[in-house]
Amino acid sequence: MSAPLLTVENLSVAFGARRVVRNLSFKLYPGETLALVGESGSGKSVSALSALRLLPPGGHNPEGRIILDGTDVLQSEEAALRRLRGGVAGMVFQEPMTSLNPLHGIGRQVAEAVTLHRPLSGAALREQVTKKLREAGLPRAAERLGAFPHQLSGGQRQRVMIAMALANDPKLLIADEPTTALDVTIQAQILELLAGLKRRTGMAMLLITHDLGIVRRHADRVVVMKDGEAVEQGDTATIFAAPRHHYTRMLLATQPRGRPAPVPPEAPEVMRGEDIRVHFPIRRGLFRRTVGHVKAVDGVSLAVREGETLGLVGESGSGKTTLGLALLRLERSTGAIRFEGEDIQGWSQSALRPLRRRMQIVFQDPYGSLSPRLSAGEIIGEGLEVHEPGLGRAGREAAVAQALEEVGLDPAMAQRYPHEFSGGQRQRIAIARALVLKPRLLVLDEPTSALDVSVQAQVVDLLRDLQARHRLAYLFISHDLRVVRAMSHRIMVLKDGKVVEEGEAGRLTEAPAHPYTRALMAAAFELATVRA
Structure with a gap:
């Protein structure tokens, strides 16, 4: 066997007093794909960033030994690191x-x-x-x-x-959740692209992911991480066929299951959109004249009732997120938008402000939507300051603590800042920020995209429980059709801004009528079969 392209020996990384990676060792050879897997916060991304010394300065210096393409990364000057970053x-x-x-x-x-x-x-x-x-x-x-x-x-x-x-x-591609934001059909295309590049060029890949289906099909070897340590590693076939560690067995067995509680026949309608259109102008030339339009949403009508989840699915760019923003009056649109029986399409922003607490959103990118200058507690409590100014500091802190517990985080974490959380933990903070106001309608834009499979299942159970207790209406936007099936009462399929199919979730996933829907379902549940 050739010499390893990347060697990591006894890597340890501490954030202040907290050690997030402990004595991690592995080797990656040319042309090989090595996957780092584990739950959010297990140290996967920190380990990958350490390989190129990309951790932020100030108490985050890794210890141990990292050799990349013959260069000692931890002992190198900036000039040598610049050659490695992007070039190697x-x-x-x-x-x-x-x-x-x-x-x-x-x-x-x-x-x-x-x-x-x-x-x-x-x-x-x-x-x-x-x-x-x-x-x-x-x-x-x-x-x-x-x-x-x-x-x-x-x-x-x-x-x-x-x-x-x-x-x-490059000789090495470090891919940190490379398909997190992609729908199932594009996932397959990107992964096949990377696999083809690897075959043609001999490129090695360090793959960080929580998607075990991707690992099983594309990785040669696996390192399973928990709380910053490697609890098991070996070739992929062996790990999946006969996992030795109980944590590995738990990861392989976990996926979102079950169905939401039925919607009572008398449940009132919370939101309705009629003939919603969002067209973006295409401008060209010196004078930026409009030469056409991108029809992001093109004549979509929908309704969601109290206690009901409507799943919006489709490939990236199909108009799912734009439609959700339009219904919340966060994107300019035409068509009628009725919330709790009132047509709010023509309302001013000041008139809409009292409604904002009853219609909330969890954005797709949790890091981009969280202020780096505020602690988690301040982020979650910010809406309470606006909509419940008489609550007082003690009341806000109690509500924030309850919201953190509901999304599976320790209330003591309220004093930490976004950069101190993993991607999955940041997503849970974003969910807590929306839930703390107890809205009637919650638009969930890829709420589980950054979460590992075990936390996905927990969040799905949490959202279903909250819906049953508070009779919340959900507009659930996702490319993960396994999660959509577990969450939704009805599913609407979008393609190029138009609805191509709509129906009850069980029927649509088991017997889709439209060829596009069939292609989506085949890709999604082929992955689910691989995971099983």
Whole structure:
């Protein structure tokens, strides 16, 4: 066997007094895929960041030994690290919206990754940038070089991150949840793309994920992490066929199950949208004239009742999130929007403000929606200060503690800041922030996308329990159809801004009528079969 491309020996990382990685050791060889798996907070991402010394300064210096392509990472000067970062090892970060510069077009950002290591310019640079975006599966790549990150869907932003990581054909790709924001059909395309690149170039991959179906199909070896330690490691087939550690067995056995409680026939309607349309202008030329429109949502009608969950599914860019924002009057739209029987489409923002506590949202990107300057307790309690100013500090703190407990976090964590939590823990804080106001309608935009399978199941159970107790109406937006099936009473399938199929959740998942729905279900439940 050839020499290892990456060697990690006795790696330990502490955040202040808390040790988050303990004596981790593994080797990664050229052409191999090694997966780091474990629950949120197990130390997977911290270990990957340490491989390129990307942890923030100040008490986070890793100890141990890391050798990448013959270079001692922990002892290297900045010049040597710059050669490694992007040139030898590319990285796809977990949260593309916070990793991409909101002020620059995506073409410029990919070009920057290229020119740091290659002397390209002009037409040659543009061709290389377009090629990498196409390889990453971005549709109409040549036309979108000037697009800004906020103009792309979550899945499209993730593909831009992959293009940047692959810009210089690295020997190693560190992929931190590379398909978290992608729907099931695009997941398969991206993973096949990475597998093809690995076969052609001999590239190695360090894959960090909580999706065990991906691990089983794409990893050669697995390291299972819990509380910062490797509890088990070995080749993938052996780990899945005969796991030795009880924690590994628990991970393999866990997935969202069950169905929501039935909706009473007399349940009142909470939200209704009629012929909702959201069209974004396409402007070109020196004078930025409108030459067309992107029809993000194109004539969608829906209704959701008290205690009911309506699941919105479809590929990235199908209009799911835009529709949810439009219904909350957070995106300009046309069509009628009725909340609790009143048409709110023409209301001013000041008139809408009292309604905001009764219609809440959990955003797709938990890190981007949490202020880094506020503690978790302040983030969760901020809405109470606005909508219940007479509650008082003690009352707010009690409500925040209860909300943290409801989402499975220790109330003592209220004093910590967002950067001190894992991606999954940040998502739970975002859920707690919405739930603390006890809304009538909750729009859940990919609420489990950053969570590992065991926490997914816990959050699904939590949301169903809260719905049954408080008769909440949910608009549940997700690309994870296993979670949608476990959560939803009805499912609506969107494609290119239009509804292609709608129906009761059990019927639609078991006997879809539309070819597009059949393709989605086949991809989703093929993955579920692999996991089982």
